Amino acid sequence: MDEWKPNPAVKPHKKRSWYLAWKYKLMNQRALRKLCQTGAVLFLLVTVIVNIKLILDTRRAAYEEEEESAQDYDDEMLNVEVPRHPVNNKKVLDVEVYSSRSKVYVAVDGTTVLEDEAREQGRGIHVIVLNQATGHVMAKRVFDTYSPHEDEAMVLFLNMVARGRILIFTIKDEGSFHLKETAKNVLKSLGSQVAPFLSWRDMWTFVGKKGGEVYGEKHAKSPALSTWGDPVLLKTEVHLTSVEDAECHWPDTELNRRRKRFCSKVEGYGSVCSCKDPTPIEFNPDPLKDNKVFDVPVAVIAGNRPNYLYRMLRSLLSAQGVNPQMITVFIDGYYEEPMDVVELFGLSGIQHTPISIKNARVSQHYKASLTATFNLFPDAKFAVVLEEDLDISVDFFSFLSQSIHLLEEDESLYCISAWNDQGYEHTAEDPSLLYRVETMPGLGWVLRKSLYKDELEPKWPTPEKLWDWDMWMRMPEQRKGRECIIPDISRSYHFGIVGLNMNGYFHEAYFKKHKFNTVPNVQLKNVESLRKDNYETEIHRLLGEAEVLDHSKNPCEDSFVPDTEGKVYVMFIRMEQEADFTTWTQLAKCLHIWDLDVRGNHKGLWRLFRKKNHFLVVGVPASPYSSKKPSSVTPIYMEPPAKEEGAVAVPAVAAAEQT
């Protein structure tokens, strides 16, 4: 800064502004001026720094905000939800249907929804149901109307389909041999011109709306008995309706929303989707007084048999004392329809990626389901295990509630089962009676958590072992001499006909005539006598009062047991050692009860009913109860059939019944 020299010649000027005056004043005070300048510079510096800091702070705060909401609270997976079906506003569907001897297919708008060219399979009439508003496939069925009774199943199914749905039919190979008049009339009523005249090895395709128009039909007659009709290909267009027209107008409740979701997706469940008078999906059965199994989880083991699952869950949810919150359905595979059924009833469902094949797959599914059940309900001491092809008795939970304390207290028990292998219509009588048996029947049973966690889970058969889980559980290494409690009259009913180890013939022979309790609130008799030692006392008492039957008669004859009611009879059969079941198996055959392996025994003793009398069978001399045999009686011995017959597989053994 230059030196400033005062000039006395210059006088203060009046015109000078205040500013200049101030300036001069300042200039006059040099020190002050300097101070102000440095002050201003300092201030400038400080404000610059503070400003920068503030900017940084706000930046950081904003960044942190982003960071945190981005990192801490964002789901790591991008759950972009892809709509399952592309929304399309098209009003017309192109439908192609092909029928021939060895192949059928159906394509909707270019998408193949059915294709079957497998050999020796899929014979008969294939039926597809489409939603008239969306064009989605709601049901797919095949009825082998070459075989008897399949046409009845088809009629049943067609009657269940709601009005307005689009039905597509096509024949593979042969579909007319057992297509009876009733079925033909139903097809005729759907608008088919050809159906009444369908004959041997004709090819046929048909597309129509239930209760409405026909979109197309093609038919090729078989020229001769030994040849098939020419393949036919039907191409047609179907006009879609609006969604409102395709849905029922139920009152808007939570339940009906579930129903609506279900009914717009699948078909073939009958009255549950009826617009006028739909069958309830909530049952509210009477609660059970002093219910000991209210908090016991229920695992329903299921595969891809949604109609079975539907029937099963209905009966389960109608049973007194059921607690829907404890039910989990485990589905083996990513099938949609079973899951739809589970959601219809508002239950929780878990899907399981299939591991391994055949029996091992079932076995792995069981393991995963049981482990998951105890994970989901860590407090539970037990789990009820059910399968999708069982009807559940109305007093199922009452039965368990009255007996479950035994499983908790009696170490010698392996399980409680709702199923009596020998409880057929003609061999079971008393709903209040329980037995102890050395075999594990399954088909609705209670598993103790400690048994599963400490013994079964760690050594469960691995996926490469093609074992049946139930056979494995019955092995002595697992069962270790423990027994199961079963009722005389089963609390479950096995209705499954289709299954891994099941076919119609087998079912008819062994399951159809099984007795099933329908009486509610049965008070079980003398539950305490089922404890290990008490049971022996009970058996000795029974044997003591039992009348010895006439061993000179043929035990297979009806006259073997006198025409009385309510008495106790005993017979003695030959049983050389613990594993000698030769005579028992023959007896079981002629009594038309389970004879494929030994079931229902307790120390060489079997208990059942004949002609409403309690009927005891004791194996002599292996059974400890042999001492009850009067010395005059010779145990009955029954010869097994000749070897080659006996060695044949299961159905043949069952057939041997006749001989």
Next chain:
Amino acid sequence: MQKINRNVVLALLSLTSLVFLLFQLCYYKFYLSQKNGAAFSKVRGSQSGQDSTRWHVVRKFLGLISSHNIPVYLIDPLILGLVDKDIEQIRSSPDGPSPECKYFCAPRDFTTFALLDKTWKHEVGLFRTAEKMGFQWLKIINKDPRLDGMDDLSGMEIPLHYIFKLASHAIHLVVFYERSGNFLWHGPLRLKQHMDRKFVPFRKLHFGRYPGAYEKPELLLVSIDDLKVQIPKNPSSFLQEMSHSRFLECRYREARAFFQLYPDDASLDAVEFRKKAKSLLHLAALTLNNLGVKFWLSSGTCLGWYRQCNVIPHSKDVDLGIFIRDYKADIIPAFQKAGLPLKHKFGKVEDSLELSFQGEDDVKLDIFFFYEEDDHIWNGGTQAKSGKKFKYLFPKFTLCWTEFVELKIHVPCETLQYVEANYGPEWKVPVKTWDWKSSPSNVQDNGVWPVDEWDDVIQIY
């Protein structure tokens, strides 16, 4: 002229600077008060007295849930902190009317409640009623961790958090689930893509940053500020628990990958050993918990948890860690009383303490005591025949809860560093022969015990 200019420039610069500074201050304050309300609004609240919005929202919410018979309890740490100070008074007069609104009137963005999943049925009706009452609500769902450990099971997603918002206040409802090991678990709060991330200031929530593990609380029905609510019977221990509640899920996916590479040993011996190790661990946990001694899975047991979510069948013992500051003289008698005789004791409380108890059939329980230094943590080892000392160094760690063989148990939160310190970068490869003196990658020689101390520091039974 030059001089004038300089001054003018300086003055002008100062002025602009001042204006800018003021602007910045205003912006900062505005921004902060919006983003970090608590700090500011607290001051504001105490100045302007009480804010009844919160109280009204809480009352409405309590009305809503009681009309649907859903039992919730208060877990808001700020309120429980206040309640804890007056707990005696609140307990003694459960129905007394409050003279002033003390707890629910401090203006906050949230009030936090807990709900036990098994006590309600997920009725949709609740949300309809909530909407009718004017609440906006948000549900945060995610995978069910109880099925996570299972091969290939996929269940429905479960609700982990609900947020009910009314006016300027929101209720955060944390859903607790029962897990194997007899404890309660709540999930983390993670927003999915399509969710409104501005629904509430999520980062200010007290629960949800991490999953948490809690004991089942005993509840107490109290009336505070004329509202009847359930609170944990002992708020201070709940708050204590809350500060250490972080939960780590086992790495099930990695464990599955491990078993693909190295199939699990399914032999009868392995099954038997696992069973014994599990029951030994249960017994040890019971004993130490009764003493109130904090412990964690260490060495091979920790590796088993981290690598394969199970006991390593060839490990032959169970290893636990305890901080030396938590050492109690009762530990040895307590284990002996539980049926686990002392097998050996190496070192002393001041240095390298290590205890070993004999479990059923050759399964050994090793307890290592950990000594904290400024920048690391270590535990000691002793070779019986030579009196040699070893030191195993670990980076500093904190403790988290996890679920292991049906137990709620501690593991180091920084598990990877812990395992790597012990087993080196190759910890993923199973090794059957392990020498504790040379194999660990964090071992250091630590001299020799003086011979005259041997009787004390090397005790073998």
